[in-house]
Amino acid sequence: MSLEEMKDLQLVGKYIQPETKEVNGILVTKMMSENWDNIWNFQARPDDLLIASYAKAGTTWTQEIVDMIQNDGDVQKCQRANTFDRHPFIEWTLPPPFNSGLDLAEKMPSPRTMKTHLPVQLLPPSFWKENSKIIYVARNAKDTVVSYYHFSRMSALLPNPGTWEEFVETFKAGKVLWGSWYDHVKGWWDAKDQHRILYIFYEDMKEDPKREIQKILKFLEKEIPEEILNKIIYHTSFDVMKHNPMANYTTFPVSFLDHSISPFMRKGMPGDWKSHFTVTQNEEFDKDYQKKMAGSTLTFRTEI
Numbered sequence: 001m002s003l004e005e006m007k008d009l010q011l012v013g014k015y016i017q018p019e020t021k022e023v024n025g026i027l028v029t030k031m032m033s034e035n036w037d038n039i040w041n042f043q044a045r046p047d048d049l050l051i052a053s054y055a056k057a058g059t060t061w062t063q064e065i066v067d068m069i070q071n072d073g074d075v076q077k078c079q080r081a082n083t084f085d086r087h088p089f090i091e092w093t094l095p096p097p098f099n100s101g102l103d104l105a106e107k108m109p110s111p112r113t114m115k116t117h118l119p120v121q122l123l124p125p126s127f128w129k130e131n132s133k134i135i136y137v138a139r140n141a142k143d144t145v146v147s148y149y150h151f152s153r154m155s156a157l158l159p160n161p162g163t164w165e166e167f168v169e170t171f172k173a174g175k176v177l178w179g180s181w182y183d184h185v186k187g188w189w190d191a192k193d194q195h196r197i198l199y200i201f202y203e204d205m206k207e208d209p210k211r212e213i214q215k216i217l218k219f220l221e222k223e224i225p226e227e228i229l230n231k232i233i234y235h236t237s238f239d240v241m242k243h244n245p246m247a248n249y250t251t252f253p254v255s256f257l258d259h260s261i262s263p264f265m266r267k268g269m270p271g272d273w274k275s276h277f278t279v280t281q282n283e284e285f286d287k288d289y290q291k292k293m294a295g296s297t298l299t300f301r302t303e304i
């Protein structure tokens with residue numbers, strides 16, 4: 001449905017209950033669980049590109065970078081629709097008249113670029129069979145939980161997060177949509193060498209966007225002049241994306257996403273967790289983290 005039609009339906013969000021259900025032990029929305037057979041049987045194509053991540057890891061940022069690369073730095077072309085419509089969110093299921101990710105994806109001509117937050121074991125198997133390319137973006141747990149908390153406060157589509165203290169515990173227990181952060185990042189990390197997966201980090205993107213965009217270019221087998229590369233870095237910087245209505249989620253009905261509670265483009269900085277965690281909370285988080293990440297070669301930076 002068009003943005004104009006969406007605006008006429010400002011109130012619809014109020015009637016969407018963020019009820020949850022489990023699919024193979026992973027929490028998803030009730031609507032996703034009811035649509036699960038279709039999601040699982042989704043037909044990927046060999047020339048699909050999937051941007052995968054745990055929620056709040058820098059998905060939208062990566063989507064904008066990829067779209068700019070695919071459109072040779074043409075900003076106008078990247079303004080053709082909001083992020084949600086440009087890159088179908090395959091598992092995201094909404095009631096009619098809203099478009100669900102699968103509907104959008106199935107209608108989209110090849111080559112498609114799509115998004116998912118599914119943990120690796122729940123990815124529709126056709127992606128593996130067709131050997132589609134996947135970019136996985138990961139972000140450190142502490143900044144992720146902060147961003148997830150504020151997003152849950154502003155989004156009527158996600159369960160109520162409760163207090164910050166409560167949400168940290170829910171996150172640690174993996175009782176949030178898309179399941180445990182720890183299992184998600186490790187699962188995709190372990191899968192990366194057996195498939196066409198580029199695994200990148202939010203903190204690295206922030207530290208040196210040029211270097212990380214060059215990694216994406218290489219993965220996509222694309223070459224662009226320096227001038228376009230610089231344009232992409234500028235257009236996908238936090239300050240520019242924050243004011244880009246096609247990338248900052250402000251085109252969504254306010255009853256879905258209420259930016260006056262917390263903007264989607266909130267801080268965009270590694271290390272913001274320091275203004276949220278108490279000393280005790282941080283020590284307990286670290287202790288729990290060591291246990292959950294023990295034995296993995298995957299490491300994160302919590303500041304740059």
Ligand SMILES: Nc1ncnc2c1ncn2[C@@H]1O[C@H](COP(=O)(O)OS(=O)(=O)O)[C@@H](OP(=O)(O)O)[C@H]1O
Nearest residue numbers: 055056057058059060061147237238265266267268
């Ligand atoms: N260009 C750019 N630079 C730096 N940071 C950026 C950028 N674009 C988005 N963001 C930040 O990414 C967080 C949102 O993550 P996602 O896009 O993965 O969210 S979602 O799961 O798809 O809803 C959210 O992080 P927080 O600010 O910490 O909440 C966004 O602000």
